[in-house]
Amino acid sequence: MRIIAVFVLLLSGIVVTPAQALDNGLARTPPMGFNNWNAVRCDVNQAFMRKIADFLHTRKIDGRTLQQRGYNYVNIDDCWALPQRAQDGNLVVDRAKFPDGIDGMANYVHAQGLKLGIYADSGSRTCDKKGFPGSFGFEKIDALQWARWKVDLMKYDNCNQPADDNYERTVARYTAMGEALLAAERETGQKILYSLCQKGDRGISPFPWSPQIGNIWRTTTDIRPQWPRIKMIIGKNIPLHKWAKPGAFNDPDMLEIGNGELTQTEEQTQMSMWSIMAAPLLIGTDLTKASEEDLKILANDDAIAVNQDPLGKQGEQVSNKGGLRVLSKPLANGDTAIALYNETDSAATISTNAREAGMLSIARYEVKDLWSKKVTYSSGTISAKVPAHGTAFFRVKQVG
Template sequence: MRHFSSSATRTSRHRVIGALTAALLCAAGATVPAAAHSPATPAPPAGAPAGSGLALTPPMGFNNWNSTHCRAEFNESMVKGIADIFVEKGLKEAGYEYVNLDDCWAKTQRNADGKLEADPVRFPNGIKAVADYVHSKGLKLGIYTSAGTRTCDSVGIPGALGHEFSDAQQFADWGVDYLKYDNCNNLGVDAKERYTTMRDALAATGRPIVYSICEWGENKPWEWAAELGNLWRTTGDINDSWNSMLSIMKQNLPLAAAAGPGHWNDPDMLEVGNGGMTDTEYRTHFSMWSVMAAPLLIGADLRKATPETFDILSNHEVIAVDQDPLGKQGTVLSSDGGRWVVAKEMQDGSRAVALFNETGSAQRISTTATEAGLPEATAYSVRDLWTHTTTNTAGGLSATVPAHGTVLLRVAADKHWAAYPPAVELALDGSALVEAGRTAKLTTRVTDLGRTPATKVSAALTGPAGWQVRADSATTAAALATGRTLATRWQVTAPAGTATGTYDLTLTTRYRAPSGKQVRSSVPFQAHVVVAPPAGGGYLSDLPRLSASNGYGPVEKDTSNGESAAGDGKPLTIGGQVFTKGLGAHASSSVEYYAGGACSTVTASVGVDDETGAKGSVAFEIWSDGTKAASTGVLTNDMAAQSVSADVSGAQVVRLVVTDGGDGVDYDHADWGDLRITC
């Protein structure tokens, strides 16, 4: 798999490889396409992909791995329970159809006839009985094995290498509809060769079986796997964290040209509902996987899922973006400063547009309907796929997006646009940075983006209990024409003694559409309660962070990045030089600090940490508010620490960025040694 850490051993399921590493929707909702083929689909011709005619839209279903791994709770009862929940909770109706078994379903030895057998404790009635039960619910069963001598678990379950034709026939006899084919213990056999053999074995069974190639993107399967299977992993394993999800998303986004009906980029399964991210982050996860036309394989144990998890997973309008029959993967229009715009062409001519905020603070993100690929028009209809509201716009598509959030729109050049109220944008100038006990001045803006006017417009800003929020200018406007703004100045005071951290402010507007309909819209902002840096400055690692994101594991204080767990780093060491203070990061990384306009310079000694061995290449940047103040060239492991210094005079926020040097993120452990700020 791809190595994001400093050693060949990772806290993931592949730890055993050792020496073998390798338009608009209508307001009422959307219709999800039916399954492409039934089990009666004829076998593909010789040499065709095993799943020809299958997976014409990205597969949707469940896989147990992310929630259970090989624990005892993965068993026949769980699998049947998931099938029941698919039906009872409406997930089947929403389009989910595959109930997939991952590793550890089998015994550790083949039988006397060389065949695989189900673990009798986990699956006492065998796999066929499970398949029959799943089929009785109108669903399909998936199974797992590896293109090696053993699978990826640590027990030693047999893989399919050398047994491809007999195993494939056994799966077909059991009634399997989907095969996930992993990459462990492959003896160095050429990837295309071993995945071709299983392609041919599946085709020879005569049963339509969706073929999922899981070789972690090691050999660029997007360049060759469409001839073999229906989907291919583009990355290493996901885990239930913001940093993991973000890193995988960034690796998968550039591969849009490879995806299409019957052959999909697979950035791994969903973590929605497993508990390691917020619901805002899970909505981003689900939104971006849908815009990327990725398979939607639920990884949470649905027997324990919250109502919020079911709400996310069963959003028909977002699912319809993923399942659009045109089969286009979304492409990146812009990503400046962590403000992403990704657009996906839809079969009906509309565009799905994701406004995604990577950063730790609310951000204004904007584009236009024409930039998203729509023709020039008088006005457009805009459907917000999470709030389920429809408005009209003169062409602008803008929103203030919460930290780690995504606004997902479906935009169309719709002749009925005038039936909808005008879209308004709610925005906050800059970041809400508040020192406890002191009054901060903020400005909010309500802007009419619509072709029609908004009338009787009002704005209200509310904060946490005990905070004082007072308007310092007008909070109402009789009317706003297209492009006009109601700007309101506010005085915001957090009580003395308020702890540093993030707190919610909410901006709400009410207005009337030309039809007379009253509209209410609101957006949350994160206010940061901050502490001014000490006179004279000091080590940045000793100051509280406004936000931090990291490509692998957390940003570490005064140690290297280490592995994925917090606190597992080592002394910061670059070219043999040890630094007692600083930050250990991993590309791609961004860390923000409050400077309060009182500081002048940031200095550091930077480079790739020695813990990576002979690997890793990164570049460092220091930003002063929204301006890049200093940067290095690409630094590699064989280079000594490099000095970097930036003028940050007057900056409210200092941001430290590490990029991957342009060659991907393998072993990109980046040290900010002796990191100081002068104030």
């Protein structure tokens, strides 16, 4: 499959090698932060993004801020630009929304030790119905502009594609931007995390080309704060573990914790499953309106530690019995994360054992529940009564 990707690049006249984007040194663990789309959609503006940056930087949950826990990207989604480019081809910031410009917004978040993300589209116009300028044919101009603005992440969507779009042209479009970002880095020194948002549109799979040219890539259609959607996305993302590694991660879309339509059990499931699947943890709710319970879910240090483990492994499913799933993820210090995930509509007992989960066969294991924080000991069996739509999440240590 690697040969196919190289052939596509040669046809498009681009000389970048497929693995080059992964050598940018970014996303050694899944990125964490915030994206405004699910909170305010096209009503994004400077005041709101500053408010979120301030919240990440200053609001303490159990003694520490979300920024201190690793949430450091503040990502602006669609609708930040004016509908037309300038005469020189550059994108124009909507100054009614961002009076200090995107560079001013970058300066603001950087002063707090945070990072700024921006949104663009690989077609002629962006996805919002107002249709802001896309970057197709303007890749070098736009990448250099973002780099000069000191943008740290760029999310690249896939609307309004050319009429003759197909697999090869999709790969060429996304690869062209990847090369443009690297060229902009060479000119300015500004590294930009490349977030691909092709989503498998028109039946074009995001594999194997996305992991070769980007840092993270969407694996499913857009998320919504509804259990059937969350369940579907988890099911689609679970089998993709072989593609994940430091610098390159599957992205099943934003965290919906706090958006109001999920139960606390379902919110804990999303945090648990995104953590064991090594998915980006990008908050999609207005944090200033989130409940203390929601904030505590997002601030779960044990879940975050599993997500940010330096091995960069995505948890692998070791069993699935009628929707009662077991996932296992090896961790850098020799521990193993275990998720007992119940996607069904009834409570059930889910069990696994050390051998099935890929651990060494020894006499004794320490089992920490990452939600209750209770520690127990086991001779090899890991089991829990899991509520409907719930996930029991454990860190297992071999102790003798």
